[in-house]
Amino acid sequence: MKLRKSFYSKSIVFFCKFFLIATLIIACHSTKINTSTQTTNNGCVQNYDLNTDYFPKKIKITHATGLIVEYHKHYKVVTIKNPWQNAKTTFQYVLVQCGTPTPQGFNQTQVITVPIKSIVSLSTTHLPHLVKLGVVDKLIGISNSKQVNTPDVIERIKAGKVAQIGNNSNVDIEKLLELNPDLVTTFGTGNSQTDSYAKLTEAGLKVGINAEYMEDTPLGQSEWLKFTALFFNKELQAENVFKEITYKYEQVAQKAKFVKNHPTVFLGFNFKGTWYMPGGKSYVAKYLADAGANYLWNDDKSSGSLPLSFEVVLSRATNADYWLNFSQSCQNLKDLVAEDNRYADFKAVKTGNLYNNNARVNVNGGNDYWESGNSNPDIVLSDLIKILHSEILPNHQLFFYRKLN
CATH class of the missing domain: 3.40.50.1980 (Nitrogenase molybdenum iron protein domain)
Structure with a gap:
């Protein structure tokens, strides 16, 4: 009888230990902590350390002439040099790692927390970027669904996951505010009557001007994929994708x-x-x-x-x-x-x-x-x-x- 009680007691202890370990494992997996940067699965830093570089993978601009990226430990400054023909202004965005402090000295309209979780694109040329970077599931709005050819985006439109917002000169601001995207990507022409940038920022939306069309080489235009990647912290993916694009182009040109x-x-x-x-x-x-x-x-x-x-x-x-x-x-x-x-x-x-x-x-x-x-x-x-x-x-x-x- 004592042997049987002893056996049951040991079995219960073993089961409790096993259950405790299993619970801890499940808990760890559910938070998905990235020990390299101490971020959770939502991309936010858990315990900010001013000595940590939160962007270990960086992009390098090699062909685009209108895009500059400057990295700091917990934020990156993106400058658009030539947003449209004969432009006398530049645009600058401060992309701050989620869970870290906002740097001083910048206008609040310039500050965008990354990685973003949702995006609205007012140009179809930005849509292939999202597919190549593996973030098309973050797309929640586009300018005109009838113009779209990208298969992955068409699927999201058919599933009712992407709203139609209107084109650059006639954007539905109220609908955009309802969607409340982390970022709206658009382009500029320098015409205040048709450009949407000013009214979007006045409405309190975070807006990024993509000036790819101002580049004077095919690879320069293609490299603006990296502009999109910066907002998702997808630097590594962007470098790999553009490296492949460049290789293919140069191989064909050589022929x-x-x-x-x-x-x-x-x-x-x-x-x-x-x-x-x-x-x-x-x-x-x-x-x-x-x-x-x-x-x-x-x-x-x-x-x-x-x-x-x-x-x-x-x-x-x-x-x-x-x-x-x-x-x-x-x-x-x-x-x-x-x-x-x-x-x-x-x-x-x-x-x-x-x-x-x-x-x-x-x-x-x-x-x-x-x-x-x-x-x-x-x-x-x-x-x-x-x-x-x-x-x-x-x-x-x-x-x-x-x-x-």
Whole structure:
């Protein structure tokens, strides 16, 4: 009898110890404490230490010229140098690690706690960033759902997890305030009548201006993925993703580097009496140079668009080999000539060397070239090389571009 009681007593003690250990293990897993930075699964610091570097993984800007990042131990200062054409202002954001003190000397509108938990994007070009960084589940609002092509975002829209807020010039402020996102990403043009930045900040929202479109190289535009990453503390992921993008782009560019034939190319179309041609230092000109083209305006020194007359374009591009990126409404050669019968005078029209960047347009007219092209510059470049030097990439199928029939 004593032996049996002793056995039961030991069994109970063993069971209690086992239960206690199991409970502790479960508790530890539920808080998910990261011992390297002492943060919980919500990204906030538990016990702030002024000697700890809370951003051990840092990004380095290598191609973008309008983005500067300065790291401090518990906050990072992000500066946007050139937010729009001929801008006389810069923007600065102070991204403070959650659970650490706010640094002194900054305007409160500039201070944003990171990592953010929710985001609203007023530009479709920012959406692929969220997918590549693995944070698309944080997206709660967009400008116009009809323009979206990114599959992961479309799924969230269909599931009712993403609200429609309105475009840059006509944002529904009340709806945004109801959503109460940690961050709204937008862009600026310098036009106070259409830009949303001022009214969004006046409403008390945290706003980040993404100026990727001001970059004059494809990789410079693509690197603004890192701007998005900074708000999520996704530096490591951003560096890895951009490293892969850069490698792919440079590998493709290398294939066309030593071509002997450089076909002549022009772009754009006549719009209400003005033909807007990309400048010789624009990202489009860089694409064409890397694709082995002879861009007819590559001697120009500007990075913006050149407003030209039809006569000026015709005089220089009459005998050009290729015409790219014309009116999006043109579905065939008949449509093109119907817009302006003078187009028939171009050699590229007569030979049928017409390619447009509208191969991926959804039923509502949203063009994926303008959405995911920036994030996949290697594919854009591959398309251009396929068009101009098909023998270099024999297995590549046009993705963003299509030939006009």
